[in-house]
Each structure stands twice: as C-alpha cells, then as structure tokens.
Amino acid sequence: MTNSRGAVVITGASSGLGAAIAEGLAGAGFTVYAGVRTEESAARALRVNPAIRPLMLDVTSADAIRAAGRRVREEVGDAGLHGLVNNAGTCVPAPLECVPPEQLRAELEVNLIGTVAVTQEFLPLLRARPSAAVPGEPVGRIVTVSSGLGRVAAPFLGAYAASQFAKEGVSDALRRELASLAVSVSVIEPGAVPTPIWSKVEETARQILAAAPEAVAAPYRARFEAFVALNDERARQSRTRPEAVARAVAHALTARRPRTRYRVGPDARAAAVAARLLPDRVLDALIKRQFADPAPEKGRAGAYEGAAR
Incomplete structure (x- = not known):
C-alpha cells in the first residue's frame, strides 16, 4: 500500500459527505478506495x-459488489482492509400514503x-489484517453513516427513517457479533x-406528490410543501x-x-436526547406544532430532523 495507515473502502463517495x-x-494517510458509479466521478476523485x-x-x-471485492483483495493482499465506511444512501421523501x-x-x-x-463482501478482509499493534485495539473497523432520523422518525420521511432505523439495528447486531x-x-x-442531496430530495418529493392521485395527495399538500421548504432552509443555514x-x-x-455512535451537529444531538427522554405524545405534539402553519416562520426548525446524505 502506498499510504502507511492501511486501506479503507467507502461507498457513495461521488459527492457530498462521501467525497468529503x-x-x-x-x-x-489512508489509501482510500472510493466507491463511485460513473467514470466521470472516478476522474473527479483522482484529481x-x-x-x-x-x-x-x-x-x-451483486455483480458490482463482487467485482469490487475481487479488486480490493488483489491489491491489498495479506495486509487486509483497515476499514469499511458504509456511506451510500438515498432519500425518498413523501407522505407514506x-x-x-x-x-x-x-x-x-x-x-x-x-x-x-457490501459489509458481507468485505468482512473477510477486515478480519484478515495482522493483529493490532496495541492490545485491545480493533483489527478491522466498520463505520456506517446513518442519520438523526435513525433515532426519531419525522413526518414525510417515513421511508427514509425506516431504512435508518433498520441500519441502526443491523449495526447493533453486527457490533455484538463481531466483538470477539x-x-x-x-x-x-x-x-x-x-450537500447536493437536498436539491435531489426536493425534486423527488415534488415528483412523488405530483404522481399520486389528487384525492390522496390533497390532504397532505400544504403541510408537505411547508416541510420541503423548511428542510431546504435548515440545510442552507x-x-x-x-x-x-x-x-x-x-x-x-x-x-x-472507537465510540459506538457519533452524533454530528446540534440537531442530531438534540434528537438523541429527545428520543431518550420525551414521552411519545410529547414528542408528537412538538413535531405537530412544526407543521401546524402551512407557511412556517423563517428559522423555525425542529431538532428531530436528521440529514439525508
């Protein structure tokens, strides 16, 4: 390896959080295998x-995952893989109905x-690294990027929250299975x-609502439009x-x-505290208040919302 700290694989590294x-x-000092899906993204990463x-x-x-695994195995050899960063993600925003x-x-x-x-593909390489220089230090490491929405589910992001709650559960199970x-x-x-994800989220949101039958979409439209605007404003600010x-x-x-969880940003930390301390009905009331007005005041953002990537 060209860099002394070992090799790391990152998924979803074309832009946004993954690129950073x-x-x-x-x-x-790591050699970074940056997962991308286009030649244009590959050229940008090299620059x-x-x-x-x-x-x-x-x-x-499945074929792409196997091919990526083969390449990394051939290149890292007996040194194995230091870490895997599961960052790839997408967001489908809309009323669940x-x-x-x-x-x-x-x-x-x-x-x-x-x-x-991806974790299944690269786990053998994470286990294959030589013993850690410091006793008790992990030999291989898995880092999964989730969201504040893995703790508190926001309205109109139910599909995304479902995936993040599940990701949190999978990570807990993996941590306990791999501890030994x-x-x-x-x-x-x-x-x-x-990050650029927010413009994509807004575009997808409007497409989904436009495609839904009017009788289904109408009861949600004003609150959903306010939600989209609020999320965009929060991301910008x-x-x-x-x-x-x-x-x-x-x-x-x-x-x-390493910690089991890293909360990044005041809203993510507040979401974790709210999920732990507030009764469901109290949290529901706070969230409902956010969208009582179809045109929320500027800056009136809730701490329960996490970021899509």
Whole structure:
C-alpha cells in the first residue's frame, strides 16, 4: 500500500459527505478506495488526491459488489482492509400514503440491503489484517453513516427513517457479533448538512406528490410543501459542515476505543436526547406544532430532523 495507515473502502463517495470523507481519510494517510458509479466521478476523485483510488461500486448490484471485492483483495493482499465506511444512501421523501411500493423497495435496497451486502463482501478482509499493534485495539473497523432520523422518525420521511432505523439495528447486531473477532462497528448520525442531496430530495418529493392521485395527495399538500421548504432552509443555514462528519469517521477509524455512535451537529444531538427522554405524545405534539402553519416562520426548525446524505 502506498499510504502507511492501511486501506479503507467507502461507498457513495461521488459527492457530498462521501467525497468529503474520502478526501479527509486520504489526507490522514489512508489509501482510500472510493466507491463511485460513473467514470466521470472516478476522474473527479483522482484529481482530488492520488491516494484516492476510484472503485466502481453500485451497492444494489451483486455483480458490482463482487467485482469490487475481487479488486480490493488483489491489491491489498495479506495486509487486509483497515476499514469499511458504509456511506451510500438515498432519500425518498413523501407522505407514506403517497410512496409507491417500488420506491420504498428502492430506498431499502440502497440504504439497508446494500449496506449489508457490501459489509458481507468485505468482512473477510477486515478480519484478515495482522493483529493490532496495541492490545485491545480493533483489527478491522466498520463505520456506517446513518442519520438523526435513525433515532426519531419525522413526518414525510417515513421511508427514509425506516431504512435508518433498520441500519441502526443491523449495526447493533453486527457490533455484538463481531466483538470477539476484534472488528469494531460505529454509527455516524449527522444532522442537517448542506450537500447536493437536498436539491435531489426536493425534486423527488415534488415528483412523488405530483404522481399520486389528487384525492390522496390533497390532504397532505400544504403541510408537505411547508416541510420541503423548511428542510431546504435548515440545510442552507446549517453550520455543520461535511468536514465535521469526515472527522467523526476518522476518529472511528483511528481511535483505540472507537465510540459506538457519533452524533454530528446540534440537531442530531438534540434528537438523541429527545428520543431518550420525551414521552411519545410529547414528542408528537412538538413535531405537530412544526407543521401546524402551512407557511412556517423563517428559522423555525425542529431538532428531530436528521440529514439525508
């Protein structure tokens, strides 16, 4: 390997959080296999840092996952893999009554099934690394990027929240299954972060509502439009930068005792506290108040909402 700290695979590294994580880890001395889906994204990754090695990887394709695994195995050899960062994700925003089943399946296929499938492919390489230099330190590490919505489900993001709740559960099970094998599992829970995902979310949201029968969409329309506008505003105003998420990932990959969860941003931390302390009815009332007015006041953002990537 060209970099001294070992090799790391990252999914969904074309842009946004994934690109920031890849750049941060390459700068920190890792050889980074950056999962991308297009040649254009691969060329862009190479321009950022020569330690970033573009890896064609579509997490919904079994063939692509196997091919990526073969390439990484051939290149890392006996050194194995230091870490896997499951970052690939998508967001389907809409009232659940309006979400077509095929889009719900697509959401789960990327965010949940893809995460598990990629983890299964690379786990042998994570276990194959030589023993840690410091006794008790993990030999291999898995870091999964989830969301504040893995703790509290927001209205109109039910499909996304379902995938993030499931991702949290899978991560808990993996952490307990792999504890005796010296492979750590950490979850990153970002709050709102200004990345290109937000323009995609708004576009998808409007397409889904427009395609729904009017009798189904009408009862939700005003609140849903207010929700879309509020989320866009929160993302633009957020002071949590992609680099903060990248630093949390780096800590999980380098600390002697990585945390099980990293909450990045004040809204993500507030969501965790609310989920732990507030009764469901109280939390429901706070959330309902956010959307009582179809044109919410500027800046009136709730702490329960996490970020899509």
